[in-house]
Amino acid sequence: MATLWPEREAARIVERWPDEARPVLETGFGPSGHPHMGTVGEVVRTHYVAMALRDLGKDPEIVVFSDDMDGLRKIPKNIDAPWLEEHLGKPVSSIPDPYGCCASYSAHMNRELAEMLARTGIPHRLVSSASMYQGGHFDDVIRRLFRHGQAILDLMLPTLREENREGWFFWQPRCENCGRVNTTVVREWDPETTRVRYTCTGAFRGVRGCGYAGEQDALGGKGKLGWKIDWAARWLYFPVRYEMYGKDLIDSARISSEIVRLAGGEPPVQMFYEMFLTEEGRKISKSVGEGISLENFHRWGTQDAVNLLMFKNPREQKRLGPETVVRYMDEVLTLPKEDPQYRYIYYHGDRPDLGGLRFSDLLGLVNAIGVTDPDLLRPYLERSFGHKQVGEHWGYVRELLEKAVAYHEDFVLPTRRVPDLTPEQWAVVDDFLALLDREESADGIQGGVFQIARDRGLPARDVFRILYGVLLGSDSGPRVGGFVTLIGKDRVRELIAQARDQARPGR
Numbered sequence: 001m002a003t004l005w006p007e008r009e010a011a012r013i014v015e016r017w018p019d020e021a022r023p024v025l026e027t028g029f030g031p032s033g034h035p036h037m038g039t040v041g042e043v044v045r046t047h048y049v050a051m052a053l054r055d056l057g058k059d060p061e062i063v064v065f066s067d068d069m070d071g072l073r074k075i076p077k078n079i080d081a082p083w084l085e086e087h088l089g090k091p092v093s094s095i096p097d098p099y100g101c102c103a104s105y106s107a108h109m110n111r112e113l114a115e116m117l118a119r120t121g122i123p124h125r126l127v128s129s130a131s132m133y134q135g136g137h138f139d140d141v142i143r144r145l146f147r148h149g150q151a152i153l154d155l156m157l158p159t160l161r162e163e164n165r166e167g168w169f170f171w172q173p174r175c176e177n178c179g180r181v182n183t184t185v186v187r188e189w190d191p192e193t194t195r196v197r198y199t200c201t202g203a204f205r206g207v208r209g210c211g212y213a214g215e216q217d218a219l220g221g222k223g224k225l226g227w228k229i230d231w232a233a234r235w236l237y238f239p240v241r242y243e244m245y246g247k248d249l250i251d252s253a254r255i256s257s258e259i260v261r262l263a264g265g266e267p268p269v270q271m272f273y274e275m276f277l278t279e280e281g282r283k284i285s286k287s288v289g290e291g292i293s294l295e296n297f298h299r300w301g302t303q304d305a306v307n308l309l310m311f312k313n314p315r316e317q318k319r320l321g322p323e324t325v326v327r328y329m330d331e332v333l334t335l336p337k338e339d340p341q342y343r344y345i346y347y348h349g350d351r352p353d354l355g356g357l358r359f360s361d362l363l364g365l366v367n368a369i370g371v372t373d374p375d376l377l378r379p380y381l382e383r384s385f386g387h388k389q390v391g392e393h394w395g396y397v398r399e400l401l402e403k404a405v406a407y408h409e410d411f412v413l414p415t416r417r418v419p420d421l422t423p424e425q426w427a428v429v430d431d432f433l434a435l436l437d438r439e440e441s442a443d444g445i446q447g448g449v450f451q452i453a454r455d456r457g458l459p460a461r462d463v464f465r466i467l468y469g470v471l472l473g474s475d476s477g478p479r480v481g482g483f484v485t486l487i488g489k490d491r492v493r494e495l496i497a498q499a500r501d502q503a504r505p506g507r
Contacts, residue, residue: 038276362400
């Protein structure tokens with residue numbers, strides 16, 4: 001009985017198409033901006049469904065479709081290229097690369113995505129919308145859609161705002177004069193020949209068409225289908241058997257499914273997921289550049305932590321911030337191999353046995369010792385977690401330490417502060433020093449901190465916050481008992497003495 005969500009999704013696909021040996025699973029990418037964590041996360045999650053399909057004897061293929069025929073509607077805030085203003089409304093595949101290293105704007109974004117996906121190790125096929133249209137691959141599908149054109153109009157027009165209905169058509173010619181697709185208006189169309197007459201007289205966000213009037217065939221890549229119709233065209237062409245998408249696209253997916261049925265096809269099994277949010281609760285935007293990017297996440301965390309983040313209930317909103325990295329790194333490094341999630345998270349191979357080492361332990365070590373050279377920190381780790389676990393996997397551990405050092409430099413040092421404690425709070429610290437004199441084991445020290453809290457009638461979290469403030473200059477940290485074992489009692493006493501000295505009046 002399937003209990004994990006990828007297995008349930010795979011069962012839905014096989015139930016719908018039991019005899020299909022190689023089902024296509026699609027994900028989409030809008031290359032109008034840089035790819036981000038959500039972009040890659042969609043591929044990772046789709047890969048989980050592909051893994052479950054293989055368990056059922058299927059050989060699925062993941063198609064990552066880049067919408068690089070879309071017109072650029074605005075300049076992303078994280079791209080410093082004001083000259084792009086003159087290219088607004090043109091397909092991103094025909095706009096120069098603002099970074100000057102690729103054949104076009106979209107080629108640059110597609111390359112960034114390809115590099116990110118290569119890091120995941122997930123097999124996939126990256127397909128360019130421009131190549132599909134211009135190579136004639138969509139021509140048969142376009143003919144089918146034109147034959148059902150009036151039904152598509154009858155379906156689509158009531159879903160549009162009243163001010164957008166006049167002049168709307170499901171095909172967007174590319175103006176032969178100015179090259180824009182977002183300013184053309186279809187005036188006449190023939191469902192049999194797929195020819196259209198158009199004028200470049202539309203406008204959006206202050207951009208106006210050039211006024212050109214022309215005629216063109218919708219075949220051969222001279223223009224593109226509108227968004228929801230384009231999505232339906234992909235589902236018809238491959239044909240796509242599974243696609244997941246963000247919650248904001250539920251209505252679009254419903255309409256695209258109806259268009260597929262109008263054209264005589266069968267829409268894929270679908271699943272929507274909740275959006276990733278910034279720390280402030282805003283949706284991550286590739287145009288604004290807000291939120292943790294996948295590139296930055298990899299500066300502090302491993303791909304395995306990203307995998308776990310993507311595996312967790314896709315229907316649950318997740319806020320991404322520095323603490324997210326620590327939380328998922330800790331969990332992924334201690335995830336038991338018998339956990340059903342494990343094989344999905346570690347699809348590339350087993351994790352080394354590190355004796356229970358957590359990322360927060362590494363952060364605490366770097367912070368407490370004040371050393372950023374991983375090789376100088378190695379003896380502390382071997383003493384606490386075992387020479388065998390650390391020494392035999394030093395390459396892996398060293399990489400974790402490098403990420404911990406980067407996190408320390410980016411987030412800990414800028415916020416580290418000397419605690420301003422009351423005499424009563426310093427008395428708690430004195431209790432902790434006395435505890436160190438009588439307890440040797442990590443568990444004994446950890447339990448002793450809880451006893452200090454009970455003896456003083458304080459919430460345990462408040463006592464731990466006091467200790468983290470004195471020892472690490474922060475509100476949180478690793479398990480105190482393990483931390484003392486890791487850095488040694490002498491270093492703990494030094495840190496407390498330094499904090500007490502810095503807190504004296506006049507300093």
